[in-house]
Amino acid sequence: AEAGDADHPFFGRLGIYPVTDLLYELLRYTSSWYGHYGPAQYEPYLFLLNLKLVLPHISLHPLPLALPTTEDPRLVPVLHYLYEHLGELLELGSVARHFGFSPRSLSRLFQECLSLSFGQYLKLRRILAAMALLLETRQTISEVAYAVGYNSLASFSNTFYQLVGQRPSEFALRE
Structure with a gap:
């Protein structure tokens, strides 16, 4: 420096x-x-x-979100799986079974390691991925919503607004 x-x-x-x-x-x-x-x-x-x-x-405006991480060997593969399958239906029960956890155990592990619930983490992960797609690609907002696992454009837009403070269409226009 x-x-x-x-x-x-x-x-x-x-x-x-x-x-x-x-x-x-x-x-x-x-x-x-x-x-x-x-x-x-x-x-x-x-x-x-x-x-x-x-x-x-x-680089006037930092992005308003950060994704918590962990080095816990029980959770790292789960987080990688969620990232790789963002566009799919991801439910606590099925993800827990896939990795040999009970839903309750996986839920506790998320809370213990990330201070977020499974649902909160997944929502944040999806919106961060959507932000990257909106900034780095020419995909439409609908394409981005579906690519990160939302089946409803309204639900995607409302969640995006809740976390980012802007609608996806406004965010996509940022310089």
Whole structure:
């Protein structure tokens, strides 16, 4: 971290930020770079320095959500399964049986490790996946809703609004 990092409050805030098309292309440009780049590597250093200078101005609004994680070996495969099957019907009982838990045991494990119920976690996971799809793809809101497991556009829109504070159509227009 450079001494100037503290000059902008952006660098003191932890957050998840949407990637604009501009930022994506800038990062893609650097994807083949490896190693440390300092003033001796003039062009890459200037590029990265300029990226650092514009970052606070193009990443104005952090995404309002964070997904809890765990390293508990009993729950990690369950969370991976939920992620891989977001577009499917996922119910506590069937997921618990799939992993050899009783519904009550799996429910307690979610609460113990993540401080969320199974349903709360699944809802949050689906909305975070929807946010990524809305920002990174050209899919319609209906396509996104179905891709993350919602069968009702109204239910998806209401849940999205409840968690994000914006309708999916408003969120998709963010820069």
